[in-house]
Amino acid sequence: MDEQYKVTVDAQRAPVIEPGYTFGSVTEKISAIVLTRPASNGWFLGFGVAFMLTMMMLYAVGYLVLKGIGIWGVTIPIGWGFAIVNFVWWIGIGHAGTLISAILLLLRQSWRNSINRFAEAMTLFAVACAGIFPAIHVGRPWLAYWLFPYPSTMGVWPQFRSPLMWDVFAVSTYGTISLLFWFIGLIPDLATLRDRSENRVAKIIYGMLSMGWRGSARHWHRYETAYLLLAGLATPLVLSVHTVVSFDFAVGIVPGWHTTIFPPYFVAGAIYSGFAMVLMLAIPIRKIYGLEDFITERHLQNSAKVMLATGLIVAYGYGIEAFMGWYSGDRYDAFTLWNRLHGPYAPAYWALLICNIFIPQVLWIRKLRTRPIALFMVSGVILVGMWLERFIIVVVSLHRDFLTSSWGMYYPTRWDWMTYIGTIGMFLAAMFLFLRILPAISIFEMRTLLPEAEMKAE
Amino acid sequence: MKRDPIYGMMAEFDTPVALVEAAKRTYQAGYTKIDTYTPFPIEGLAEEIGFHRNEVPLVVLIGGIVGGLTGYLMQYWMSAVDYPLNIGGKPYHSWPAFIVITFEMTILFAGISAVFGMLALNGLPMPYHPVFNVPRFTRASRDRFFLVVFSSDVQYDPAATRQFLESLDPSSVSEVPS
Numbered sequence: 001m002d003e004q005y006k007v008t009v010d011a012q013r014a015p016v017i018e019p020g021y022t023f024g025s026v027t028e029k030i031s032a033i034v035l036t037r038p039a040s041n042g043w044f045l046g047f048g049v050a051f052m053l054t055m056m057m058l059y060a061v062g063y064l065v066l067k068g069i070g071i072w073g074v075t076i077p078i079g080w081g082f083a084i085v086n087f088v089w090w091i092g093i094g095h096a097g098t099l100i101s102a103i104l105l106l107l108r109q110s111w112r113n114s115i116n117r118f119a120e121a122m123t124l125f126a127v128a129c130a131g132i133f134p135a136i137h138v139g140r141p142w143l144a145y146w147l148f149p150y151p152s153t154m155g156v157w158p159q160f161r162s163p164l165m166w167d168v169f170a171v172s173t174y175g176t177i178s179l180l181f182w183f184i185g186l187i188p189d190l191a192t193l194r195d196r197s198e199n200r201v202a203k204i205i206y207g208m209l210s211m212g213w214r215g216s217a218r219h220w221h222r223y224e225t226a227y228l229l230l231a232g233l234a235t236p237l238v239l240s241v242h243t244v245v246s247f248d249f250a251v252g253i254v255p256g257w258h259t260t261i262f263p264p265y266f267v268a269g270a271i272y273s274g275f276a277m278v279l280m281l282a283i284p285i286r287k288i289y290g291l292e293d294f295i296t297e298r299h300l301q302n303s304a305k306v307m308l309a310t311g312l313i314v315a316y317g318y319g320i321e322a323f324m325g326w327y328s329g330d331r332y333d334a335f336t337l338w339n340r341l342h343g344p345y346a347p348a349y350w351a352l353l354i355c356n357i358f359i360p361q362v363l364w365i366r367k368l369r370t371r372p373i374a375l376f377m378v379s380g381v382i383l384v385g386m387w388l389e390r391f392i393i394v395v396v397s398l399h400r401d402f403l404t405s406s407w408g409m410y411y412p413t414r415w416d417w418m419t420y421i422g423t424i425g426m427f428l429a430a431m432f433l434f435l436r437i438l439p440a441i442s443i444f445e446m447r448t449l450l451p452e453a454e455m456k457a458e
Numbered sequence: 459m460k461r462d463p464i465y466g467m468m469a470e471f472d473t474p475v476a477l478v479e480a481a482k483r484t485y486q487a488g489y490t491k492i493d494t495y496t497p498f499p500i501e502g503l504a505e506e507i508g509f510h511r512n513e514v515p516l517v518v519l520i521g522g523i524v525g526g527l528t529g530y531l532m533q534y535w536m537s538a539v540d541y542p543l544n545i546g547g548k549p550y551h552s553w554p555a556f557i558v559i560t561f562e563m564t565i566l567f568a569g570i571s572a573v574f575g576m577l578a579l580n581g582l583p584m585p586y587h588p589v590f591n592v593p594r595f596t597r598a599s600r601d602r603f604f605l606v607v608f609s610s611d612v613q614y615d616p617a618a619t620r621q622f623l624e625s626l627d628p629s630s631v632s633e634v635p636s
Contacts, residue, residue: 023601211583
């Protein structure tokens with residue numbers, strides 16, 4: 001591609017960072033959100049509501065521990081219910097954070113620098129919400145540690161041939177690596193906050209967390225190597241996590257689960273819902289904190305394009321599922337398809353098609369991709385759609401399998417809803433705190449995007 | 459050992475370009491114990507001041523190998539040696555089923571080694587460091603670029619080094635008490 005063409009293309013695109021910023025003003029603007037800006041009434045209101053929802057979840061979980069999972073709608077044949085639907089939904093949302101921070105880093109997409117920090121935070125909080133569900137779903141959560149291979153007096157070990165065991169390792173590795181990745185990305189910015197803070201207590205806390213970072217050339221060199229290697233490790237990891245989650249289903253013989261398309265289709269769906277969540281967070285954050293210069297139209301457009309692409313992969317997945325239901329000649333597979341379209345949960349399936357396939361096609365329109373409000377609404381629709389997808393996979397597949405005599409229905413109870421909505425509250429509460437305590441945009445990576453940082457040719 | 463009361467001489471620059479140029483000239487002038495402090499990573503700067511041995515990749519490789527072996531051998535020993543259980547007639551040593559956890563453990567150990575190996579090689583956490591004694595140094599995490607010649611350098615001489623650094627056109631030069 002010749003230089004002239006490149007310049008023309010670049011001129012038509014929205015910039016990654018608006019012109020006119022310096023190292024100092026970028027630092028000032030991002031760190032001021034944490035250090036000097038007082039918390040607004042809106043923040044207290046938002047945090048307060050989110051915190052109350054978190055308390056509601058704790059109440060629901062507390063009652064669950066007291067009474068047992070009979071308070072939920074799960075029965076035989078639908079033993080998996082909301083807990084697994086929500087687990088898969090949350091863990092999928094987390095995937096966009098790792099995609100932005102690791103995969104886009106390896107692909108040298110520098111626009112990621114302004115959204116990677118809060119996307120990583122989103123990953124962590126989403127994984128935390130996801131982790132609650134399998135732990136409480138085991139029935140006796142106080143024994144959930146039995147999942148780990150530790151030397152016990154019983155002398156037995158976990159069953160490593162089961163995908164559920166693989167899931168324990170995949171999700172706990174994912175949580176750990178996401179935390180480490182987020183933390184090492186934060187170290188230089190914590191040093192900035194330490195040096196800029198006027199408050200002595202804050203200075204000490206940020207100082208401890210930054211571990212005495214001073215920006216030495218040798219340190220940066222090792223730091224960048226470690227960061228890049230971690231990105232290289234996180235990339236196959238994030239693909240493996242949702243693959244393993246899909247194995248939980250695909251290894252089973254239930255019609256609607258037992259299919260080889262699950263791993264790629266789950267990963268695409270995860271990224272699809274994750275980007276929707278990124279947009280739902282980024283759009284209000286950039287507006288409220290005046291960060292439109294850093295999270296520009298370019299970011300919104302690119303995220304919308306990723307959603308469009310992954311959405312089409314998901315649509316392909318649905319298409320293949322339907323096609324195989326017919327083509328395989330397996331009467332149970334064919335019935336699963338019929339049951340989705342016409343069974344008692346048919347409205348959920350039609351809603352899923354509308355939310356995940358039809359409505360997101362509006363993202364083809366360039367004008368809509370630059371309208372924050374429209375994007376926000378489409379993202380909300382996609383999140384609902386992706387939740388429905390997991391509901392269809394878990395509940396609709398289980399409720400009518402091979403034997404008519406073992407069919408059943410699943411109705412979520414108020415405890416199911418309280419736990420689910422409560423985790424959304426917990427996620428938002430953590431996000432609200434994060435915005436006030438840590439820099440929501442990576443300051444040092446933003447500095448590298450400035451024209452000042454460009455080294456002239458020797 | 460008695461500590462030198464002076465840690466080194468620090469020069470401050472306004473732009474990354476000026477700093478890289480200054481670092482290059484300082485190193486060429488024969489100073490080997492020098493370091494630079496910048497608010498963001500600058501490509502190639504570490505090489506300019508004579509840093510060529512980066513052990514982080516080796517640490518990560520070892521971590522990954524240890525993790526993979528741990529993952530696989532753990533499953534083998536638990537499922538085939540210590541408490542063999544017949545699950546659906548599958549072999550005790552069902553290696554294909556062990557791959558996923560082997561992979562996850564490889565990533566886990568390699569990732570942990572990357573982070574903690576990097577911190578350990580950098581000598582972090584380090585709560586006290588002499589460069590922070592210079593008040594202007596707080597801007598090293600903001601918008602200024604610093605070069606320090608350590609007093610342990612054989613060529614170090616308070617007057618001559620200061621004069622040399624001033625010849626590099628810095629915005630300030632200050633002595634770093636240790």
